[in-house]
Amino acid sequence: MTEDEARAALLARQEALAREDAANADARDTVELQQDSVGRLSRMDALQQQAMAQATERRRAAEAVRIKAALARVDEGEWGFCMGCGEEIAEARLRHDLSIPTCIKCAAQ
Template identity: 65%
Template structure:
């Protein structure tokens, strides 16, 4: 994967995450008590759905942070090198996820 391809893939994923945020905004909204609804189980279900939507939003935020960091590494001509040991990251690893910051050895704790 070239740096240009990586940048394109990262920007595309960034746009997808923004769209997912837009779509799921309603699911993260506070759960209101509706007196005319079925009852306590409906509210519990709504609260569970809200918690799941909030967790997904946190995962998207973490992924966005990884993408932003990868774009910064691209701008600094440091993309493709492990931020821990400085060695080159395997091309297949970068092709799978251009936002990775560590080689397999460092990511595995080695």
């Protein structure tokens, strides 16, 4: 994969993350207590759904940081090379995750 292809794919994923985050903003809002119309189990379910949405948001934010760092490496001409040892990262590893910063050997350390 070329750097231009990687940049395009990373930017597309970055945009997708932003759309997903905007679409799920309501699910992370505070759960209002409405004891007259919502039972205890319904509230517990709403709290659990809120917690899951918040965890998903944290995962998306972490991925967005990795993508931003990968785009910086593309701009610097360092994308595809391990940040640990400087060796080339295997093509299969990059296909799995374009934002990966290390080779398998350095990731295992």
